[in-house]
Amino acid sequence: MTFRKLSPAEILALVKKAGLKGIEWGGDIHVPHGDLARAREVRELTLEHGLTTAAYGSYYRAGQSEGNGLAFERVLETAIELGAPTIRVWPGAAGSDVTDEEGRWKIIHDLRRIAAMAAKAGVSVSTEFHGGTLTDTNESAAQLLVEVDHPNLLTCWQPHNGEATDECVAGLREVQSRVSNIHVFHWWPTPADKHPLADGAERWGRFWPLIQDMPGDRYALLEFVQGDEPEAFLRDAATLREWLA
Numbered sequence: 001m002t003f004r005k006l007s008p009a010e011i012l013a014l015v016k017k018a019g020l021k022g023i024e025w026g027g028d029i030h031v032p033h034g035d036l037a038r039a040r041e042v043r044e045l046t047l048e049h050g051l052t053t054a055a056y057g058s059y060y061r062a063g064q065s066e067g068n069g070l071a072f073e074r075v076l077e078t079a080i081e082l083g084a085p086t087i088r089v090w091p092g093a094a095g096s097d098v099t100d101e102e103g104r105w106k107i108i109h110d111l112r113r114i115a116a117m118a119a120k121a122g123v124s125v126s127t128e129f130h131g132g133t134l135t136d137t138n139e140s141a142a143q144l145l146v147e148v149d150h151p152n153l154l155t156c157w158q159p160h161n162g163e164a165t166d167e168c169v170a171g172l173r174e175v176q177s178r179v180s181n182i183h184v185f186h187w188w189p190t191p192a193d194k195h196p197l198a199d200g201a202e203r204w205g206r207f208w209p210l211i212q213d214m215p216g217d218r219y220a221l222l223e224f225v226q227g228d229e230p231e232a233f234l235r236d237a238a239t240l241r242e243w244l245a
Contacts, residue, residue, distance in 0.1 A: 001057055002224050002233060004029045008042050012049045014230055018237035022054035022219045024088070024181070027075065031082055033058065034074040039081035046083075054219040055126065055156075055181055056084035061133075062091050062114065063107035072114045079123055086124040086180050088156060089114070090133045096140035104147075107134060111148045119152040126180040128156040129171070136160070138171030145178055158183035158223070161191050165203050172210050179214055183223040184240060194226045197236040201243075208243065220244065 001024060003011050008030050015023055023046065025031045031039050046053055056079040060072060079087045092099060092107045099107075115125045127135050127144065135141035141155060157179045159168040172179075186200030187193055197204075211220075222240060225232040 001026050002222060003228065003230075005228070008045055012045055012051060014233065015051060016049050018234050019241055020051075020222075020237055022052045022221070024055040024057050024219075024221055025053060025082060025084070026057040027059055027078065028057075031056065031078060033070060033078050036078060036081045039078050043081065043083045053082055053084045054221060055086045055088050056082055057088045060087070060089045060114075061093050062089055062110040063103070064093050066110065072117060076114075076118055076121060076123065079118075080121055084123065086126045086154065087118060088126050088128055090130060091127050091144060092134050093132065095132055095136045096134050097136075099134060104134065108144070108147045111144075111153055112150050115148065115150040115152040119150075124152050124154050124180060126154045126156050128183070129158050129160055131161065138167065138174055141171065142174035145175065154178050154180040156181045156183055158185070159203070159207070161187055162189045165206055168203075169206050169210065172207060176210060176214055179211075179218060181219045181221055182211060184220050185223050185225075187224075194224065196226065196232070197222070197239040201239075204243065 025042055027033050031042050043053065058075045060070060060075050066072060075087060091111060118125050129135050129141055134144050145153060145155065155175055155178055157172055157175060186195045186197050188195060220240060222236055225236050
C-alpha cells in the first residue's frame with residue numbers, strides 16, 4: 001500500500017533490500033479485482049524474490065460494494081490466485097456514530113456472508129481499525145467481531161490516529177485473540193503528521209508485549225512512510241527489524 005506509483009517489480013526489489021519478508025498487495029492498483037492473470041504474475045514475482053504475500057488489500061466495503069458492482073466472489077478468486085492468506089475489507093463507508101442500526105446490521109450480515117465464502121477457500125477476512133468505518137472506535141471494532149460471530153472474521157490492528165497510547169492499548173487488549181496483521185507507522189497526532197518510525201519507540205514499546213502474547217503468527221506491515229520515499233521506507237524497515245529482533 002505504501003508505493004502505489006511503483007511497479008510490483010520495483011516494490012519487490014525494495015522490500016528485498018529492506019530485509020523484510022512479506023507484502024500486502026492492493027486491489028486498487030497492483031492487483032486489480034478480477035485480473036487473475038495479473039494476480040498470478042505478481043504471486044510468481046513475489047515468490048521468485050523469496051517473499052510472501054501477507055494479505056490482499058481489497059478495499060471491498062461490506063454492506064456497500066456488492067450493490068455497487070464489486071462482487072466479493074471476484075475479490076476472493078483474485079486473492080486465491082495471489083496466494084493471500086487474508087483479505088482486508090472495510091466495514092461500511094461511514095463512522096460508527098453516524099451509522100444507524102439498520103445500516104450496521106446490513107454490514108454485519110455481509111461480513112458474515114463473505115467470511116463464510118472465504119472460509120471454504122481457506123482464506124480469512126480481516127477488517128481494520130480505520131476511521132470512517134465501523135471500526136473507528138475500540139468499542140465498535142470489538143463489538144463488531146461479536147456481532148458477526150464468525151470464526152473466519154479477524155481484524156488488522158493499528159493505533160487510531162490521535163488516540164492516546166493508553167486507549168490504544170485498551171483497544172488492542174479487546175481484540176487480542178482475533179488479530180490478523182499489524183499495521184505499523186507513527187503518525188501523530190493526525191494522518192498528515194507522518195514521522196520516522198523510530199520516533200514512536202516509546203508508544204510502540206507499549207504495544208509489542210501484547211502483540212507477542214497473541215496466539216499464532218502475523219505480519220507487522222509498514223503502512224506508508226514520510227513522503228512515500230524509498231529512503232524513508234528503508235529507514236523505517238531498519239527500525240522495525242530492530243524492534244522485532
